[in-house]
Amino acid sequence: MTVFEYAPAPESREIARLKPHYGIFVDGRFSDGRGEAIKTINPATEEPLTEVAEASADDVDDAVTAARQAFEPWAALPGSVRAKYLFRIARAMQERARELAVLESLDNGKPIRESRDVDVPTAAAHFFYYAGWADKLGYAGFGPQPRPIGVAGQVIPWNFPLLMAAWKIAPALATGNTVVLKPAETTPLTAITLAEIIAECDLPPGVVNVLPGGPAVGQAIVDHPGIDKIAFTGSTSVGKMIQRSVAASGKRVSLELGGKAANIVFDDAPLDQAVEGIVNGIFFNQGHVCCAGSRLLVQESIHDELIGALHHRLRTLRLGDPLDKNTDIGAINSAAQLARIRELADSGVAEGAERWSPDCALPDRGFWFPPTLFTGVSQANRIAREEIFGPVLSVLTFRTPAEAVEKANNTPYGLSAGIWTEKGSRILWMANRLRAGVVWANTFNRFDPSSPFGGYKESGFGREGGRHGLAAYLESENYLAR
Amino acid sequence: MTATLRPGPLAELARDDSSLRRFLHGLSGVDQVGAEGRAAMLATRSIKTTAKAWAIDAAIGMVDLTTLEGSDTPGKVRSLCAKAMRPDPSDAGVPAVAAVCVYPDLVETAVRALAGSRVQVASVATAFPSGRAALATKLVDVAEAVAAGASEIDMVIDRGAFLAGRYGQVFDEIAAVKQACGSAHLKVILETGELVTLDNVRRASWLALLAGGDFIKTSTGKVSPAATPPVALVMLQAVRDFADRTGELRGVKLAGGIRSAKEAVRYLVMVNEVAGQAWLRPEAFRFGASSLLNDLLQQRHKLATGAYDGPDYVTVD
Numbered sequence: 118m119t120v121f122e123y124a125p126a127p128e129s130r131e132i133a134r135l136k137p138h139y140g141i142f143v144d145g146r147f148s149d150g151r152g153e154a155i156k157t158i159n160p161a162t163e164e165p166l167t168e169v170a171e172a173s174a175d176d177v178d179d180a181v182t183a184a185r186q187a188f189e190p191w192a193a194l195p196g197s198v199r200a201k202y203l204f205r206i207a208r209a210m211q212e213r214a215r216e217l218a219v220l221e222s223l224d225n226g227k228p229i230r231e232s233r234d235v236d237v238p239t240a241a242a243h244f245f246y247y248a249g250w251a252d253k254l255g256y257a258g259f260g261p262q263p264r265p266i267g268v269a270g271q272v273i274p275w276n277f278p279l280l281m282a283a284w285k286i287a288p289a290l291a292t293g294n295t296v297v298l299k300p301a302e303t304t305p306l307t308a309i310t311l312a313e314i315i316a317e318c319d320l321p322p323g324v325v326n327v328l329p330g331g332p333a334v335g336q337a338i339v340d341h342p343g344i345d346k347i348a349f350t351g352s353t354s355v356g357k358m359i360q361r362s363v364a365a366s367g368k369r370v371s372l373e374l375g376g377k378a379a380n381i382v383f384d385d386a387p388l389d390q391a392v393e394g395i396v397n398g399i400f401f402n403q404g405h406v407c408c409a410g411s412r413l414l415v416q417e418s419i420h421d422e423l424i425g426a427l428h429h430r431l432r433t434l435r436l437g438d439p440l441d442k443n444t445d446i447g448a449i450n451s452a453a454q455l456a457r458i459r460e461l462a463d464s465g466v467a468e469g470a471e472r473w474s475p476d477c478a479l480p481d482r483g484f485w486f487p488p489t490l491f492t493g494v495s496q497a498n499r500i501a502r503e504e505i506f507g508p509v510l511s512v513l514t515f516r517t518p519a520e521a522v523e524k525a526n527n528t529p530y531g532l533s534a535g536i537w538t539e540k541g542s543r544i545l546w547m548a549n550r551l552r553a554g555v556v557w558a559n560t561f562n563r564f565d566p567s568s569p570f571g572g573y574k575e576s577g578f579g580r581e582g583g584r585h586g587l588a589a590y591l592e593s594e595n596y597l598a599r
Numbered sequence: 600m601t602a603t604l605r606p607g608p609l610a611e612l613a614r615d616d617s618s619l620r621r622f623l624h625g626l627s628g629v630d631q632v633g634a635e636g637r638a639a640m641l642a643t644r645s646i647k648t649t650a651k652a653w654a655i656d657a658a659i660g661m662v663d664l665t666t667l668e669g670s671d672t673p674g675k676v677r678s679l680c681a682k683a684m685r686p687d688p689s690d691a692g693v694p695a696v697a698a699v700c701v702y703p704d705l706v707e708t709a710v711r712a713l714a715g716s717r718v719q720v721a722s723v724a725t726a727f728p729s730g731r732a733a734l735a736t737k738l739v740d741v742a743e744a745v746a747a748g749a750s751e752i753d754m755v756i757d758r759g760a761f762l763a764g765r766y767g768q769v770f771d772e773i774a775a776v777k778q779a780c781g782s783a784h785l786k787v788i789l790e791t792g793e794l795v796t797l798d799n800v801r802r803a804s805w806l807a808l809l810a811g812g813d814f815i816k817t818s819t820g821k822v823s824p825a826a827t828p829p830v831a832l833v834m835l836q837a838v839r840d841f842a843d844r845t846g847e848l849r850g851v852k853l854a855g856g857i858r859s860a861k862e863a864v865r866y867l868v869m870v871n872e873v874a875g876q877a878w879l880r881p882e883a884f885r886f887g888a889s890s891l892l893n894d895l896l897q898q899r900h901k902l903a904t905g906a907y908d909g910p911d912y913v914t915v916d
Contacts, residue, residue: 120876121653121867126645230643389836390633425843433872442645539628559630 123435126442128229133220139305140170141329142312144183145322150176152330157306160226161439161448161483169305172328174337177297180326181343184268184295187323192265192293196252203248203291205318210241210283213314217307221279222439224306226448226484227402229440239564240283243582246566247291250587254292257584263591265293266369267345270338272359273308274351275301275450276405276506281350282308284581286325287566292590294346297326299338301351303451305329336362344368348589350407353504353530353575371579371589373407373571375504376532378553379525380410380561383518384419386537390559392426395510398535398561400434400488403449404508407576408533410561412501414521417514424492424512431488432475446508449484458486458507465491465500465511496527504530518543522550531573535561554580609845612809613774616767623766623805629797629833638828644868648902651864655899656694657879658863659686662895663721663852663887665700667728667820673708676701678916680712687896688914696892697881698751702727703744710748721751721786725776728790728819730755734772741779752776753786753852753887755819756803758793766806773810786852786885787812791830792822800830804837808849818855820887825855831866835874838883848877854887860898863891 141150149170156165172180191199210217217240218232227236255261269289273281278300289296300308312327328334335355339347339362346369349359353374363370380398382391398410415423439447449455466472470491479485486507494501494511501511515521525534534553536544544558554571557563564570569585571577579589612622646654664683666675680699687693698719699709709720722744726732732740741752754776760768777785787807791800807815815834818825831853838849851874853866863886870878878884893913901907 120879121657121871122650123644123646124648124650126647234643386627387630387633388627390630390637393633393637442643539630559633560636 123443125438127438127440128219128222128442130219130223130440132215133223134216135167135220135223138168138170139309139329141172141176142309142316142325142327143176143180144326145316145320147312147316150328150330152176152334155302157224157303159223159483160303160450161480163482163484166223167306169309169329171330172299172334174333176328177334177337177341180297180328181268181341183323184297184326185343187321188265188267188295191295191321191324194293196254199291199293200248200251202318202320203244203251203287206315207241207244207248209314209318210237210244210311213310214238214241217279217310219440220310221307222447224304225275225278226439226450228444228447229442230444231402235564236277236280239566240280243280243283243566244287247287247586250584251291254587254591257587259588259591259593263292263593266590266592267294268343269294269296269346269348269590270341270344271296271298271348272335272338272351273298273300275304276402276407278304279307279311282311284350285348286311288581288586289348289590290324292587294590295324297328297338297344299328299330299334302329302331339363346370346590348579349373356577371581372577373579373581374532374575374577375530376407376409376572376576377412377502377504377528377530378408378410378533378535379412379414380535381414381515381521381525381537381547382416382419382423383536383538383540383543384416385539387539387559388419388423388426391423391537392430394535394537394559394561395427396430396434399510400446400508401562403447403486405450405454405506406562408555408562408570409506410533410535411505411509411511413510413512414515414524415512417516420514424490427490428473428475431490434475434477434488436477436485436487437480446488449486449507452484454506455484455486458505458509461500461503461505461507462489462509465494465498465509468498468500470494470498470500470511496524502528518547522547526550526552529575532571532576533557609809613770616765619766619770619806620764623802626801626805629801631797631829634797634829634832638832638869641869641872642828642865644865646864646868652899652902654864654867655860655895655902658860658867658886659892659895659899660694660697661881661885662696662892663698663700663854663885664696664892665820665854665887665889667700667702667723671702671705673705675916676705676708677712680709680718682892682914682916683718684713684716686892693896693899697885700753700887703740703747703749706744706747706749719750720748721753722747722749723753723755723819725754727753727755728821730757731759734775737772738775738779741776745779745781745783749783751784751786752780753788753816755788755790756807758790761794761799761803761806769806770810773807773812777811784813785811786814786816786850788816788819788854790819790822791817792824797829797833800833801837804834805841808837808841812849814850814852814885816852816854816887820855823856826853826857828865828869831869832873835870835878838878839874848883850883850885851878852885852887857886857888858890858894860891860895863895
C-alpha cells in the first residue's frame, strides 16, 4: 500500500494555446505549405493534436530565395543591432515559457518538468548567450572581421524540438547568417511557435524561415544550390546521406549525430550522486538523447552494490502523463521509435543479457516503454553497440582505468562520456584519453550555452555552443595591414 | 565500549579509533553539487489536494513542539503542552503532535501536563547546545531528565572531538548516553551547521547510528545553518543504508529553521523518495520546531475552507 500517494498535478493543456491548424513561415509570413497536410498526434494518448500543412519543394525554393535576399542587409547590420533582436527573442521566449513548455510536452511526450525546467529555459539562455557575441565577433579569435557564410539550411530532430531550434538559429543569426529551418515531422509545433515569436520581435522578413515537413523537405534543403551551409542534428545514417549529397557542392556542413556514451563509475565514486547521474544520463527525456549515457561501465568491485542502488532508485521513478508535474518518465515520441526500442531490447534478451524493469504500469494508450536495465552485457552485444535512443541502460564492467578507457572508446560513436570518481587526478587522466566531444565529471547531461557540444567519429563534427559554436557560421578572415 | 549493535562486522568497527576511521572514511563520498541538485529536484514535486491534506496531518503528527529558551517557565511549558495535545482548539480532528521538547529542569512540568496523552516528553541533555562539559556531567544531565520522566533524550555530540578526528571518543559518549537513557529513545544531534561538509554529515550520521542512536538529528536550532535539504538528504540516505545493512530502522529528526508547511511537505517527499515510506511515521521521522505547527494549522484550514485566516486564528503559546 502506498502511504503517501501524490495526487495528480497536471499542467493545463489550455496553456499551450493549441491552434487547429499550423503552416509554414516564409519571408516573414505564415501560410499553408503546399506539401501534405498531416495530423500530428500526442504520443502519450495517440490522439490527434492539430493539423500541419507541410512544406513542398517549391516552398523550400521560396524560403531559400527569401533568405538569400535577407542575407546581405542582415549581415550588414551592426552586431549590436542583431544582438538587440536576439535579446528580444530570448525575452519573448521567457514570457511565453509556460506555453512553450506545455506545447512541447504535448507534441513530444516529454515530462513537463523537463520541458519547463530544461528545454525552454536552456533555449532562451542560448539566445541570450549568442546575443552577447553578436557585437564582439572580431574578438572571438576568428580574425578582426569574420564574415558570415550566407544562408544556412538547418534540419533538427524530434527529441528537443525547441532547444535544437535555438541551438541552430541563435548562433547563425548572431554571426549574420540567415536560416531555413526544418523541424522534425513528428514535433513541428514549438518551432512554428518560435517563428511566431520571431515575427512578433520584428525580425526582417526572410532572416528566419521555418518549414515543417518530412525527409523530402529535408532533402530539398540539403540539395538546394542557394544554400551555403547545412547544419544537421539527427541520426548517423541520415548524417552520412547528407554528407554524400553535399560532397563537392561547396556547402559547409556541421553534423551532430548519434552516440553510445559510456558513463564510467569507479569504486571511489560518490555513489548516491552517481546513481542520480546514471538515472539522469539514460532516463532523462526517455533516453531520447544523442549524448545519453546508454552504456554504464562500472568497476567490477562495486557492480552489485551499484545495481542494488539503481533498482532502489528506479522503483521511485514515476512514469505517466507527461503534463503531470510529478512525472519523471514520459511517452516515447512515436510508434516507429517504440518499435525500434522494443526490437533492440528483445535482441538484448536473445543475446543473453539479463533484463530488469521496476514494476510500473504502462498506460493503455500511447507509446510507452518502462525504464529498463540490462546486466551481464558484453561489448559484442547489439545493445552495447547500437544506439537505442530509449530508456534502456546496458551495464558492463571493467577492472582498471585503462580497461575503462579502452571499452569506452570501443564504439563507432564519440559524442559524450561521464566519469564518476572522487579522485581528481583520475578524472583528468581519463578525460585526456576518452574520445568524446563532451566529458562530464561527476555529473551527466548538463547543458550550458557557453559550453561547446559535438562529436568524434560517427557522432559528427563541428561544435555547437560556446565560442566554438560561432566557427560553424563564420568565414575566418585575416588580413595584414601595412 | 558498549556497542548496541548485534554482534557482527559492524559491531567490530567500534574496536578502536583507527577501525572507526577506516570505516567512516571508507564510506562513499558525497558530491555537494549532485546532492544539492537531487534535493532541488525533489523540491519540484507538486503536492496538491488529497496528497497535501495527508502530508499536513502527517507532518503535524511528526512535530516535536519545542521551547528551548533561557526564559522558559512552567507556565510557558504548560501552555505548549496544551497545544501539543490539541493543536487546534476549534477542530478535534487535528492530530496531536509527537512530542514536546524542553530543557531537563522542565521535564517534570511537561510530564504532568501531558499525563494521559500519547504525546511524548523529549528533553535535550548533555550540556545542550554546545556539549562542552565533562562526560560525567553530561550523564548526570541525562539521568536527571530520564528520572523526571523524559521518554526521549536529545543529546549533542562533541563536535570538537569529531572535527579533531577523535571518533572513538564521540562513539563512546553516545554509547554511554544511550546506556544512561535506559528505555528512553535517544536522538543524537550532529549539529550539521558546525560539521559543514556533507562528507562529515555522512560520517557523523553513521557514527551515531553505530553507537546506538535511535534517531539522528540535524541541529540544536542554536546554530545557523540548521536543517537544509542537502543535509536532510544525506542523513536519510544514511538511515536507509543502515537499514539495508543491519535490518534496523533508525529515525531522522530535522530541527531548526523549518517554519513553513511548504518546507515540511517537501521534506516528507524527500523522506518518501529517498528513505522510503517505512519512515513516514512519527516513530521514524520528526520535525523539531516551534513556529512550524502554526503554519501547518493555517494551511490545513486553508485547504479545508479555501480561505486563509489571519495569525490570530491560531494560538500563540
